[in-house]
Amino acid sequence: MKNAFVETANVARFQAALSALERRGASEACLMVVDGAPGLGKTTALHRWAAHNACIFVRAKKEWSPGWFLDEMLGQFRIAPAHSYKKKFEQALEAMLQRQSAMHLQRKTFAVVIDEADHVSRSANIIESIRDFSDTGDIVFVLVGMGKIRDNLTRFPQVASRIAQYVRFEPATAADVRAFFDRLCDVPVADDVAGFVHKIAGGLNREIMEAIAAIEAVGRRNKAKEGAPVTLAMLAGQPLMNDRRTGQPIFVPEGL
Amino acid sequence: MATITGNATHQAALLGVMASGNAGPLTMDQLDAVLPIGRKKIATAAGRLILRGFVERAETGVYALTLTGRKALAEGVSLKSGPHRGKRKHPVYRDTLTQRAWTAMRLQPRFSLGDIITLAANDQDGQPEKALQRFVHRLKSTGYLVELPARRRGSTRTSNGFKVFRLVRDTGEHALRWIDRQRSMKDWNTREIFPVRTGRARHDREVLPATRRGGA
Numbered sequence: 001m002k003n004a005f006v007e008t009a010n011v012a013r014f015q016a017a018l019s020a021l022e023r024r025g026a027s028e029a030c031l032m033v034v035d036g037a038p039g040l041g042k043t044t045a046l047h048r049w050a051a052h053n054a055c056i057f058v059r060a061k062k063e064w065s066p067g068w069f070l071d072e073m074l075g076q077f078r079i080a081p082a083h084s085y086k087k088k089f090e091q092a093l094e095a096m097l098q099r100q101s102a103m104h105l106q107r108k109t110f111a112v113v114i115d116e117a118d119h120v121s122r123s124a125n126i127i128e129s130i131r132d133f134s135d136t137g138d139i140v141f142v143l144v145g146m147g148k149i150r151d152n153l154t155r156f157p158q159v160a161s162r163i164a165q166y167v168r169f170e171p172a173t174a175a176d177v178r179a180f181f182d183r184l185c186d187v188p189v190a191d192d193v194a195g196f197v198h199k200i201a202g203g204l205n206r207e208i209m210e211a212i213a214a215i216e217a218v219g220r221r222n223k224a225k226e227g228a229p230v231t232l233a234m235l236a237g238q239p240l241m242n243d244r245r246t247g248q249p250i251f252v253p254e255g256l
Numbered sequence: 257m258a259t260i261t262g263n264a265t266h267q268a269a270l271l272g273v274m275a276s277g278n279a280g281p282l283t284m285d286q287l288d289a290v291l292p293i294g295r296k297k298i299a300t301a302a303g304r305l306i307l308r309g310f311v312e313r314a315e316t317g318v319y320a321l322t323l324t325g326r327k328a329l330a331e332g333v334s335l336k337s338g339p340h341r342g343k344r345k346h347p348v349y350r351d352t353l354t355q356r357a358w359t360a361m362r363l364q365p366r367f368s369l370g371d372i373i374t375l376a377a378n379d380q381d382g383q384p385e386k387a388l389q390r391f392v393h394r395l396k397s398t399g400y401l402v403e404l405p406a407r408r409r410g411s412t413r414t415s416n417g418f419k420v421f422r423l424v425r426d427t428g429e430h431a432l433r434w435i436d437r438q439r440s441m442k443d444w445n446t447r448e449i450f451p452v453r454t455g456r457a458r459h460d461r462e463v464l465p466a467t468r469r470g471g472a
Binding site for chain 2 (some may be wrong): 001003004005044047048050051052054057060077078081099106108212213216217220
């Protein structure tokens with residue numbers, strides 16, 4: 001399998017939302033919410049975006065307090081946190097504004113990405129701290145979670161009104177699965193295989209990757225090449241992936 | 257009895273205590289037990305030594321000698337109080353493959369080379385595999401990366417799997433840069449320079465006996 005990043009429809013939607021965020025009218029509306037079921041590639045997409053834009057990426061913890069949140073932020077900048085919350089806030093704000101300015105010169109968006117933000121979406125203290133940062137420094141915060149964030153944030157209308165963009169990661173489309181095969185698979189694959197994988201994987205990226213590994217093995221054995229790609233007939237009776245719910249392997253049926 | 261006054265004296269005393277131990281990190285409590293000055297003075301002296309690049313803060317209240325600090329001790333550098341250099345210029349954040357790879361490594365608790373290529377490489381990067389293999393090798397030989405014992409399973413039947421690494425020395429946002437002239441890596445976060453053992457000498461050792469056998 002090749003090492004490459006696949007630009008799926010979800011990633012395109014995320015990029016479009018970022019562009020819209022940069023063109024926003026109200027400068028204080030700089031929060032973004034990214035949600036979706038596990039296994040749809042949210043964390044990978046956000047990791048890649050953070051690596052390319054020198055963003056701060058922190059993972060929320062269940063018992064996060066405002067102090068702990070600031071300690072983790074300062075840890076990302078390798079700044080020794082002061083003792084008081086006030087000083088920590090000032091340290092974090094200064095570091096973020098400096099980074100924001102440096103990235104602005106390179107025409108890039110600096111943001112703070114908070115993964116697993118479901119943990120903090122009900123905590124008024126942390127959500128208000130995030131609002132303080134975004135109001136004071138126009139710093140973009142991207143909250144990534146699994147679907148409860150939108151509902152939980154409705155409890156804080158002053159915060160919900162500052163969310164400029166919502167992006168929901170949806171299961172991969174048929175075109176996305178085709179793109180996965182084209183970009184990652186070492187052997188050529190026929191459209192019927194891509195269609196079958198799309199159907200049984202349920203649009204989940206992890207399952208699609210598993211299927212690609214299994215299909216590559218069959219393709220190599222059968223000497224698949226351009227003009228003679230891997231077809232469903234070649235895969236008949238082969239295990240393709242494991243069912244996430246039952247843990248049982250899914251085989252390609254005979255006679256398809 | 258002479259009293260210890262002046263920041264440089266405090267810094268020298270602190271450096272001396274750190275050198276007399278096993279050169280491992282020391283906590284504030286350990287330093288406080290040995291030094292005849294208050295905790296606040298110790299923290300101030302440690303902060304100044306960090307600015308000089310002689311000491312690093314392993315975590316809050318825990319200090320360790322850097323390579324530069326050990327060298328300074330070995331050379332018997334005298335520590336003078338007052339400003340010791342001009343205003344430090346922050347290195348520019350560069351959009352390069354290694355910088356993106358370094359940021360990606362900081363994001364992931366453990367990773368294979370393939371993971372980093374997926375996250376960091378652009379279509380414009382010529383041969384990201386080769387460049388990142390070199391970068392990873394250099395980080396490993398300078399002690400920034402460790403290889404984990406378990407490998408990640410490969411997709412092919414006969415694959416040996418993929419090496420998995422962990423970043424154990426995360427000194428900051430700036431990636432280490434290769435200085436070809438000195439055959440060294442420079443850490444722009446701590447301003448330390450680490451010589452790198454390159455594969456050239458090992459290659460020579462492997463080739464030489466075979467040539468002799470061939471000649472005989």
